[in-house]
Amino acid sequence: MIKHSKxxxxxxxxxxxxxxALVAVKLAPVQAAGAGFAVEAQPNQAQYxxxxxxxxLKLAPKQQTTLKVKVINETAKPLRLRxxxxxxxxxxxxxxxxxxxxPEQQLSKAPYQLTDLLGGPQKVTLAPHEKRVLAxxxxxxxxxxxxxxxxxxxxxxxxxxxxxxxxxxxxxxIRNRYAVVLGVVLRSSEGQMVSPNLKLNRVKVGTDKASRxxxxxxxxxxxxxxxxxxGLKISxxxxxxxxxxxxxxxxxxxxxxxxxxxxxxxxxxxxxxxxRYKLHLVAQLx
Numbered sequence: 001m002i003k004h005s006k007x008x009x010x011x012x013x014x015x016x017x018x019x020x021a022l023v024a025v026k027l028a029p030v031q032a033a034g035a036g037f038a039v040e041a042q043p044n045q046a047q048y049x050x051x052x053x054x055x056x057l058k059l060a061p062k063q064q065t066t067l068k069v070k071v072i073n074e075t076a077k078p079l080r081l082r083x084x085x086x087x088x089x090x091x092x093x094x095x096x097x098x099x100x101x102x103p104e105q106q107l108s109k110a111p112y113q114l115t116d117l118l119g120g121p122q123k124v125t126l127a128p129h130e131k132r133v134l135a136x137x138x139x140x141x142x143x144x145x146x147x148x149x150x151x152x153x154x155x156x157x158x159x160x161x162x163x164x165x166x167x168x169x170x171x172x173x174i175r176n177r178y179a180v181v182l183g184v185v186l187r188s189s190e191g192q193m194v195s196p197n198l199k200l201n202r203v204k205v206g207t208d209k210a211s212r213x214x215x216x217x218x219x220x221x222x223x224x225x226x227x228x229x230x231g232l233k234i235s236x237x238x239x240x241x242x243x244x245x246x247x248x249x250x251x252x253x254x255x256x257x258x259x260x261x262x263x264x265x266x267x268x269x270x271x272x273x274x275x276r277y278k279l280h281l282v283a284q285l286x
Contacts, residue, residue: 035178036075037126039155042068042133054152054183059140061190067118067136069153069182073126080125080158083134085118085184087151088228090261093210094253096228098152098181110226110258112141114151114184123158144190147226150257152181196227198283201260205272208264215267217246219281222260229255229285236265236281245277 041055046065048058055067073079086098089107100107101115115121118136126132136153156179201220208216217238223229232255237247246265255261265279 035157035180036073037079037081037155037157037180038072038074039153039180039182040070040072041182042070044068048185048187052183054185056183056185056187057138058187058189059138061140061144061188062142063140065138067138067153067184069134069136070131071124071126071134071155072131073129076128078125078127079130080123082121082123082156082158083136084121084154084156085114085136085151086154087114087149088256088259090223090253090255090259092262092264094234094251094255094261094263096254096256098154099179106260108256108259109224110149111145112149114149114186117141117149117186118153118184138186140186140188144188145226146188146191147194148228148257149186149226150184150228152183155180155182194225194227196223196229196255196257196285197225198222198229198232199224200281203279206262206264208266210264211266211268214269215272216264217267217272217277217279218262218264219279220260220262221255221283223255223257226257228257229253232283232285234263234281234283236263236279238265239278239280240275 041053044055044057044065044067046057046059047055049056057065059065071081084101086101087103087108087110088096088098089100089103091097101121102113117140118138122134122136124132124134157177199222201222203217203219206216206218207213219236232253234251234253235249237244239245246267248265
């Protein structure tokens with residue numbers, strides 16, 4: 001589809017979108033280097049895809065099951081963890097993230113939140129080298145739904161006692177934090193799969209964190225349906241008086257179901273003067 005719209009500051013935007021197919025990819029690893037612990041999904045009879053290492057379950061409305069996860073302390077010290085069933089959303093960096101227990105509505109418009117279906121967060125303390133199985137009781141929504149509910153069990157290390165790392169800047173240190181995510185996909189046995197759909201909501205001027213807070217043109221893109229987008233390729237250019245000023249090429253983006261994010265086109269630290277600009281953005285899913 002091609003969409004033209006006027007926005008504040010006189011920016012004009014056109015979007016060309018091609019959605020061709022959906023690529024299935026594993027959601028998350030079960031171990032992170034340096035974390036000191038690992039998690040492993042235990043077999044579940046409702047597993048839909050037997051070839052993945054995360055939970056991909058297909059259940060009827062109101063059906064109940066239990067998600068069991070083996071947690072392994074790989075260190076010689078006691079380990080405190082918090083496990084949260086979190087709905088996925090898309091960060092402005094263009095990747096799926098699972099670090100919010102209940103993402104704000106502007107981040108995720110999923111019809112149900114995993115924290116409500118899986119009983120909320122849990123805390124556990126593991127002895128040195130201990131292995132333990134945690135249970136997360138799941139009750140499916142009363143009504144069937146189309147597409148998928150997507151998220152993860154987010155395991156956060158509570159006793160983050162790693163020493164800060166010095167940098168070459170005075171009074172500035174880096175302290176690492178470790179978390180591991182185990183993907184969760186829920187499907188309704190009475191629902192239908194849907195294709196993802198991309199929508200341009202608005203265009204504004206802001207800053208791009210990835211470019212050291214350079215001024216940027218930011219296009220809010222929304223996946224309006226309950227299916228993920230993996231490997232979405234985005235290219236763009238900002239022009240004025242038929243002259244291209246700023247552009248991006250071949251950026252790869254992963255979008256969670258029912259989510260949106262601000263795609264940034266950096267000005268490379270140039271001030272964006274007031275006036276009328278044209279944004280041409282192409283998004284393609286192979």
